[in-house]
Amino acid sequence: MFGKTDAGTTFVRNYNMFSPATQKTPHGELIHESLLRVDYSDGAKVKPWLAESMEFDEAGTTLTLKLREDVKFSDGKPLTADDVVFSLGIPLKDPAFNTGGTTYEKVAKKDAATVTVHWPRAAFSEVSQLASIAVPIVPKHLWDGKDLNSWTNPEPIGTGPFTLQRFAPQQLTLAARTDYWGGGFEIKQLKIIPTSPDTVKAQLLRGEVDWTLQAWNGAEKEYVAKDPEHHLYEKYATGGAYSLFFNTERAPFDDVHVRRALALTIPRKDIVTTLQRPGTEAGPTGLVDEIYADTILPEYRGKVQQVDAAAARKELELSGFEVKGGKLVKDGKSYTPKLSFNQDFGWDAYANIMIRSWQKHLGLEVKSAGAPGANLFEQQQTGEFDLTISTTGGAGVAGLYSALSSRAHRPLGEKTATNFGRWKDDATDAALEELQGSNDPGTTKSAAQKLQKIVAEQVPYSPVYDSFWFVAVNAKRWTGWPTPENFSAVPMLGLGPDATLTLQKLKAAK
Structure with missing residues (x-):
């Protein structure tokens, strides 16, 4: 389950x-x-x-x-x-x-x-x-011939390891195929239920759920310690980060100095402390040191971004904006920014930490605008936000930075698959073309470092903390789960091949 x-x-x-x-x-x-x-x-x-x-x-x-x-x-x-x-x-x-x-x-x-x-x-x-x-x-x-704008493919047929056995709004039941090209499974069914971050903790403790993705503050004491043999709580690096995105097609976030001022007053240490992920503050490039140390420029490698209120106020001064009555004001126009985030991930507390910091150091009042995950994703795709939290990641450096390409840009109101911040910049496009167009390690490293400087200095987005997949497992019914020390596939259901490889190794507990 x-x-x-x-x-x-x-x-x-x-x-x-x-x-x-x-x-x-x-x-x-x-x-x-x-x-x-x-x-x-x-x-x-x-x-x-x-x-x-x-x-x-x-x-x-x-x-x-x-x-x-x-x-x-x-x-x-x-x-x-x-x-x-x-x-x-x-x-x-x-x-x-x-x-x-x-x-x-x-x-x-x-x-x-x-x-x-x-x-x-x-x-x-x-x-x-x-x-x-x-x-x-x-x-x-x-x-072939289906209207893909309206057709919902209710009886899906695919090459994958499972078929839809039963659909209900409160539970999906998938059946493992016996003729799957990748091999067999001891598990016969996979049941998926909708739940919430708070509810699933109790479900895991009661043994009602075997597996979930859950960032659980205090999991070591509240979960693992109750049954260390069976209660597993693990993290796997995605290679990217959770980042603050600026809607660069909407004032005042089209001003680099405003973006820098907000980025310089993100209290990353406070956030990761509350998350109980000490030491996971993201560097300014969005590249994780453990994976990309050889590529990251020396001035950014291992750098921990601290709050620098003085530098932030200087950037705000350079922008020409003033803060009056908690609002950003310039040329007779005033702005009250909103921070959009995923409520399903319990991000309210971390959003509030950022909002309090901006108020304390800049006098700026930013409104909290949490939304369910699906609604937030649509807002990000269409650009209906001021500031938002999303992941920055991908396969390799090019995968991580490809979302900054102007080829992925869409006007406000139109959906974009990746370039949520509507970033358009000739230097970025040139570096991406150099990175994506070469198979030479020296050339790709040089291009990657150009992109690092753009992210760090121009701040199309500002990395907050390194991203991990947090996996919680109750291994009483099934054994053979991978660990971060020994894995060939991440036990992450959203990564299709990895989920397949994970499930194939599970054996019924004796």
């Missing part, structure tokens, strides 16, 4: 992974799969999954993918190149279906088991797009 803590109170039956609708059935990645996977146990390298192999041409513009020959959809039909060309073609038909922010421009069938994907420029570092569940491989014989 998996407790999903950020799904609201009920599930919506919508397995159309390309749908522009915000509300979808969670964990469709256990039914539909991607061509590639990101291996977080091996430096976030992109590796084959449904594809057996992948190879770029010398220019880095055309990727050749050889498909596995043993893959079947759950209706028994074999996976073919036609299915792949059809699936990867969906985001090309309508920007509304490009929820994964893909940048390739052409897909072609080479033979029955081989597909080529073409980009308009060198894309060595963009291959992780094909590891996203936002670009699933679906059966052409069932999807």
